[in-house]
Amino acid sequence: MQQKALTFSVPLDGFAKTFDGAPVDFTTYQLTRNRMLEFAKKAAADQQANSQGATPAQPGDPNARVTLPNTAQPPAPQ
Numbered sequence: 001m002q003q004k005a006l007t008f009s010v011p012l013d014g015f016a017k018t019f020d021g022a023p024v025d026f027t028t029y030q031l032t033r034n035r036m037l038e039f040a041k042k043a044a045a046d047q048q049a050n051s052q053g054a055t056p057a058q059p060g061d062p063n064a065r066v067t068l069p070n071t072a073q074p075p076a077p078q
Helices: 015-020 026-051
Strands: none
């Protein structure tokens, strides 16, 4: 916004060891990913259920929330 470069210091300690190490077990990755997706879906459903009891936002309300439909499907396990 101020037309200035924004820099972040990212430590690379252990990068070479990880990069050169053994690959990730795909089955473990899939199980962990599926658990994370299930948790995220449950959290979203809980949040939606909690927000349904709230009064609808008025036009121009700066605190209004927009809920988008969940049309994205997770990729099929391979």
